[in-house]
Amino acid sequence: SSPVGLPFRREETVFLTRDRDQTTHRLRQLSSAGSSPMASHIILPKEEEEEEEVEEGLGVAVEADHDSPEPPRYRHLQPAQKALPFSATCVRISRDSYPNLRALRNASATTLRDDDAAFAKLDEGDYGYVLDDVQHLTDYLPELPTFPNPLQDHPAYSTVKQYFVNADDTVPEKVVVQKNSPRGVHFRRAGPRQRVYFEPEDVKACIVTCGGLCPGLNTVIRELVCGLSHMYNVNDVFGIQNGYKGFYSSNYLPMTPKSVNDIHKRGGTVLGSSRGGHDTHKIVDNIQDRGINQVYIIGGDGTQKGAYEIFKEIRRRGLKVAVAGIPKTIDNDIAVIDKSFGFDTAVEEAQRAIDAAHVEASSAENGIGLVKLMGRYSGFIAMYATLASRDVDCCLIPESPFYLEGEGGLFEYIERRLKENNHMVIVVAEGAGQDLIAKSIPVADQLDASGNKLLLDVGLWLTHKIKDHCKSKKMEMTIKYIDPTYMIRAIPSNASDNVYCTLLAHSAIHGAMAGYSFTVGMVNGRHAYIPFHRVTSTRNKVKITDRMWARLLSSTNQPSFLSKEDIMEAREAERLANRLPVPASSSEHTKKHSASVLSNASGDVQGAPTLTLSQLQQPAAAITVPAPPSSATAGTASVTVIDSDDDCDATGPPEGTPERETRTWQEAEETDRTRDERPKQPETPERMAPPPGNALHARADEAAAQAAQDVDAFKHDDGCTTPPPPPAHGSDD
Numbered sequence: 118s119s120p121v122g123l124p125f126r127r128e129e130t131v132f133l134t135r136d137r138d139q140t141t142h143r144l145r146q147l148s149s150a151g152s153s154p155m156a157s158h159i160i161l162p163k164e165e166e167e168e169e170e171v172e173e174g175l176g177v178a179v180e181a182d183h184d185s186p187e188p189p190r191y192r193h194l195q196p197a198q199k200a201l202p203f204s205a206t207c208v209r210i211s212r213d214s215y216p217n218l219r220a221l222r223n224a225s226a227t228t229l230r231d232d233d234a235a236f237a238k239l240d241e242g243d244y245g246y247v248l249d250d251v252q253h254l255t256d257y258l259p260e261l262p263t264f265p266n267p268l269q270d271h272p273a274y275s276t277v278k279q280y281f282v283n284a285d286d287t288v289p290e291k292v293v294v295q296k297n298s299p300r301g302v303h304f305r306r307a308g309p310r311q312r313v314y315f316e317p318e319d320v321k322a323c324i325v326t327c328g329g330l331c332p333g334l335n336t337v338i339r340e341l342v343c344g345l346s347h348m349y350n351v352n353d354v355f356g357i358q359n360g361y362k363g364f365y366s367s368n369y370l371p372m373t374p375k376s377v378n379d380i381h382k383r384g385g386t387v388l389g390s391s392r393g394g395h396d397t398h399k400i401v402d403n404i405q406d407r408g409i410n411q412v413y414i415i416g417g418d419g420t421q422k423g424a425y426e427i428f429k430e431i432r433r434r435g436l437k438v439a440v441a442g443i444p445k446t447i448d449n450d451i452a453v454i455d456k457s458f459g460f461d462t463a464v465e466e467a468q469r470a471i472d473a474a475h476v477e478a479s480s481a482e483n484g485i486g487l488v489k490l491m492g493r494y495s496g497f498i499a500m501y502a503t504l505a506s507r508d509v510d511c512c513l514i515p516e517s518p519f520y521l522e523g524e525g526g527l528f529e530y531i532e533r534r535l536k537e538n539n540h541m542v543i544v545v546a547e548g549a550g551q552d553l554i555a556k557s558i559p560v561a562d563q564l565d566a567s568g569n570k571l572l573l574d575v576g577l578w579l580t581h582k583i584k585d586h587c588k589s590k591k592m593e594m595t596i597k598y599i600d601p602t603y604m605i606r607a608i609p610s611n612a613s614d615n616v617y618c619t620l621l622a623h624s625a626i627h628g629a630m631a632g633y634s635f636t637v638g639m640v641n642g643r644h645a646y647i648p649f650h651r652v653t654s655t656r657n658k659v660k661i662t663d664r665m666w667a668r669l670l671s672s673t674n675q676p677s678f679l680s681k682e683d684i685m686e687a688r689e690a691e692r693l694a695n696r697l698p699v700p701a702s703s704s705e706h707t708k709k710h711s712a713s714v715l716s717n718a719s720g721d722v723q724g725a726p727t728l729t730l731s732q733l734q735q736p737a738a739a740i741t742v743p744a745p746p747s748s749a750t751a752g753t754a755s756v757t758v759i760d761s762d763d764d765c766d767a768t769g770p771p772e773g774t775p776e777r778e779t780r781t782w783q784e785a786e787e788t789d790r791t792r793d794e795r796p797k798q799p800e801t802p803e804r805m806a807p808p809p810g811n812a813l814h815a816r817a818d819e820a821a822a823q824a825a826q827d828v829d830a831f832k833h834d835d836g837c838t839t840p841p842p843p844p845a846h847g848s849d850d
């Protein structure tokens with residue numbers, strides 16, 4: 118409960134320190150009239166409240182909020198000679214005004230399975246602070262000895278002031294807060310500790326890469342090998358070949374700084390990778406038999422689930438082994454972390470495909486360039502590549518359903534755009550429009566060995582649909598379909614990803630040496646150790662009610678394919694995902710208009726395409742459709758720029774970072790299902806009630822009961838910000 122957290126409304130200097138007493142002292146000094154030109158703007162609590170509140174105070178200070186409807190319970194000082202254009206308020210927060218309810222609810226939003234809940238390590242603090250902590254060797258081996266960190270004698274690192282992180286440092290999941298926001302969920306800060314749980318000569322480490330490729334895998338491998346050797350003098354490092362199954366089916370590959378020296382210049386992974394092959398017992402048997410005590414696992418959501426299973430088995434056997442997960446995904450859809458390594462590189466490479474599409478399109482009469490980019494469930498690559506390029510006229514992603522025919526549909530927009538500009542570029546994420554394709558070509562869902570849904574080729578399908586439409590309208594046009602597929606991920610990482618990979622590897626090494634088991638990642642710009650369950654129970658998705666998507670719509674000028682009702686519905690889904698209380702108007706609105714959304718979405722069914730499954734599996738092809746000059750009418754599609762309130766949302770992630778889908782899989786499926794099965798059923802207390810035996814929910818409810826009396830402490834009268842706290846038992850969320 119050290120006085121951290123200084124939320125500033127604007128970038129102005131405020132005389133504060135991290136120390137509460139110093140801060141109070143400084144403010145008192147400043148507040149004595151004439152002592153400083155700032156004094157006119159210092160506001161302190163009334164004298165009589167001061168003693169008690171100093172005791173209880175958090176030391177949070179914000180620039181004065183002149184619009185705040187806060188009752189005048191402050192003593193305003195006499196103006197001094199000079200006024201500065203800013204002011205400060207020392208806000209003393211009583212413990213009671215910060216029940217842990219919201220924070221606990223956020224933590225429990227990833228509804229844990231019972232066995233995971235048993236492993237959850239939540240540490241509560243004052244003012245709604247929750248540490249969602251990671252596993253440590255001493256959780257089950259309490260008597261382990263510690264050793265001084267060899268970095269303190271390292272010629273490079275020993276010169277760094279405060280090189281070791283404070284054992285109590287934590288990183289907040291949300292950094293945008295308001296005066297009365299609880300401090301929320303935090304993760305343990307990554308970095309070197311003063312004491313470690315392994316002696317360098319005793320460490321035997323192994324590295325494995327699993328799942329699909331991603332730029333930067335080799336850089337992470339290189340930096341793990343070099344970091345272990347250069348920072349901690351650990352030289353017994355092995356590579357596991359071809360993914361999880363390599364633990365028990367291949368020879369281990371000795372790795373040295375020399376053998377990995379150049380690998381970051383190559384794409385892919387020198388260790389090989391695979392999907393499937395996770396056999397917990399066989400893997401841990403091999404770890405045990407070979408005396409491995411640090412396991413570095415690089416891979417996606419499935420891989421991190423596997424890492425967690427491995428950790429649990431290690432713990433069950435009482436082995437002194439640390440498990441460090443380094444999250445990998447080209448789609449950037451792993452929860453909690455700001456960004457996955459290799460994502461920037463992929464977006465950069467995607468520019469080349471978009472450029473080619475633009476050249477082709479702009480060199481033809483009524484030319485259309487269509488580019489398909491990776492993004493199975495999340496459209497981040499398509500969205501960022503579109504925003505970066507500025508040549509794209511339309512971006513389609515899985516999160517934003519679209520339709521082809523009718524007013525506001527894709528065809529209408531294409532006709533208008535060609536008429537206006539004679540060419541256009543469309544970017545489509547591979548997971549977009551799958552529901553539309555499925556309506557025309559019913560096919561049973563198939564999964565790959567990682568559990569990923571196999572997709573139909575939306576690019577090829579769209580190419581045929583556009584071609585057919587133009588033919589029916591007698592429009593001459595040329596369409597070129599470009600599918601760069603693996604070209605955006607089978608490449609070496611760029612400079613910034615290289616640095617990111619290095620930091621991830623180093624953070625992973627420091628954490629393993631300190632005895633933790635975790636997934637490492639950057640959270641709001643700081644590296645943190647995240648519990649495995651937090652990164653695997655939800656998936657990042659583009660939030661279409663947020664400013665980033667609005668920016669995209671505004672930059673492409675494309676239709677949003679959303680009615681106001683859709684937007685309300687999306688917000689409702691988000692509210693559910695964040696377990697926030699119902700804004701009365703929103704749910705009414707959603708129910709009233711839900712039927713119209715359905716009719717929009719199904720508008721395409723009449724014009725069902727005649728493509729076959731085998732056609733969709735054909736290689737990409739350029740298709741030219743000559744036709745007589747058109748009399749096509751320009752559409753009147755209107756652009757809906759979503760009125761996002763993310764800047765007002767104290768619970769939202771920072772602007773421009775991927776939005777996190779905080780729904781559980783069950784909730785996500787449930788929400789998506791109810792979206793399709795209109796009219797929507799109201800949420801019942803039963804359905805949303807916490808499952809019995811879930812410790813986290815029990816704690817949340819306990820906190821809720823306690824917080825019930827303090828509910829008034831949450832004042833949300835600014836009209837657009839943090840909603841009031843949910844009712845005590847969460848029946849409406």
Ligand SMILES: Nc1ncnc2c1ncn2[C@@H]1O[C@H](COP(=O)(O)OP(=O)(O)O)[C@@H](O)[C@H]1O
Binds near residue numbers: 329419
């Ligand atoms: N629930 C699970 N438990 C353990 N391992 C899993 C689980 N799901 C997937 N895996 C393993 O994760 C690995 C790859 O999945 P993932 O990391 O998601 O890669 P990708 O999504 O690129 O295919 C595979 O080895 C797979 O067997």
Ligand SMILES: O=P(O)(O)OC[C@H]1O[C@](O)(COP(=O)(O)O)[C@@H](O)[C@@H]1O
Binds near residue numbers: 329445447449565
């Ligand atoms: O053909 P593969 O190897 O299955 O990989 C393709 C798929 O992997 C993905 O890149 C996702 O993998 P990630 O686990 O890296 O996010 C998808 O975008 C793509 O459809």
Ligand SMILES: [Mg+2]
Binds near residue numbers: 328417419
């Ligand atoms: Mg995966």
